Amino acid sequence: MQIEGSRVLITGASRGIGRDLARGFARAGADVALVARGAEALEGLAAEIGGRAYPTDLTDRDAVRGLLARVEADGPVDILVNNAGDECIGRFTEMDADTLEFIVRLNALATAELTRQVLPGMIDRGRGHVVNISSFAGIVVPPLLATYAATKAFVSHHSVNLQFELKDTPVGVTRVEIGEVDETGLMDKGRTSPELAGMFDRMYRLRASRLIRCEEITAATLDAVRDDKWSVRLPRRLSPASYLADAPRRLAWVFGRGLVEPARPRR
Numbered sequence: 221m222q223i224e225g226s227r228v229l230i231t232g233a234s235r236g237i238g239r240d241l242a243r244g245f246a247r248a249g250a251d252v253a254l255v256a257r258g259a260e261a262l263e264g265l266a267a268e269i270g271g272r273a274y275p276t277d278l279t280d281r282d283a284v285r286g287l288l289a290r291v292e293a294d295g296p297v298d299i300l301v302n303n304a305g306d307e308c309i310g311r312f313t314e315m316d317a318d319t320l321e322f323i324v325r326l327n328a329l330a331t332a333e334l335t336r337q338v339l340p341g342m343i344d345r346g347r348g349h350v351v352n353i354s355s356f357a358g359i360v361v362p363p364l365l366a367t368y369a370a371t372k373a374f375v376s377h378h379s380v381n382l383q384f385e386l387k388d389t390p391v392g393v394t395r396v397e398i399g400e401v402d403e404t405g406l407m408d409k410g411r412t413s414p415e416l417a418g419m420f421d422r423m424y425r426l427r428a429s430r431l432i433r434c435e436e437i438t439a440a441t442l443d444a445v446r447d448d449k450w451s452v453r454l455p456r457r458l459s460p461a462s463y464l465a466d467a468p469r470r471l472a473w474v475f476g477r478g479l480v481e482p483a484r485p486r487r
């Protein structure tokens with residue numbers, strides 16, 4: 221799908237991967253709608269790259285329910301990038317109820333709900349793309365990240381299901397599965413845990429993975445939207461795990477062929 225001239229809604233745009241994606245889409249000629257809680261950071265970025273800020277807490281049920289209407293009052297959204305996310309490190313048995321709800325609401329529920337809001341308009345207009353930022357944590361089940369990993373498995377699984385539902389429409393879905401990313405909030409948080417830091421260091425020493433940069437994700441994501449690719453996997457050396465996880469998902473498609481009518485415009 222053509223990025224130039226498209227309107228792109230990016231969540232978690234105030235820093236880290238989301239900020240780099242916002243800059244990348246703006247450079248490619250898109251009009252960006254920026255979402256996160258931090259109004260000041262969003263306004264600063266909007267002033268730098270153009271576009272508009274829509275400060276929102278994505279764990280606030282009512283704010284999320286009205287978000288697309290608020291953004292689309294300024295024009296339809298052609299591309300949705302579900303990037304906002306957070307993690308909580310530690311044993312599940314030591315997690316408190318508020319943190320559990322926060323992580324599930326932000327990583328899983330807000331992603332699905334925004335996608336639910338945006339898809340009918342995209343199908344009606346005959347163009348659109350959804351990008352879901354997931355993680356290899358959704359495949360490999362790292363220790364001390366039980367809930368985070370489960371929400372990312374939700375995002376990956378959900379993306380594949382949507383690809384099936386939308387396969388005969390002009391609307392695409394890209395799932396982005398990534399390892400540890402340099403200069404991001406989640407990397408800083410992960411590195412406060414000696415256990416997780418040790419796990420990553422062992423993976424790097426054995427060349428099972430490597431640290432990636434935001435710019436690599438942005439470049440690969442923009443290409444995926446342009447070429448309507450289903451997946452971005454970075455670093456490539458982790459991708460066999462993703463292919464293995466996809467095999468049974470796609471097997472269900474073979475048996476389910478004909479069960480789902482292609483999504484159609486409402487008029």
Ligand SMILES: NC(=O)c1ccc[n+]([C@@H]2O[C@H](COP(=O)([O-])OP(=O)(O)OC[C@H]3O[C@@H](n4cnc5c(N)ncnc54)[C@H](OP(=O)(O)O)[C@@H]3O)[C@@H](O)[C@H]2O)c1
Nearest residue numbers: 232234235236237256257258278305355400401404405406
């Ligand atoms: N960094 C990594 O190593 C890594 C690896 C795999 C996957 N990922 C995924 O990549 C995505 C971005 O990660 P990152 O490391 O770039 O994160 P980050 O630097 O911590 O940035 C997180 C973004 O999400 C926003 N956000 C957090 N809570 C929010 C809320 N309640 N409502 C609205 N916005 C909220 C933050 O803005 P405010 O605080 O202003 O709200 C910020 O813009 C996440 O989905 C993460 O799971 C990251």
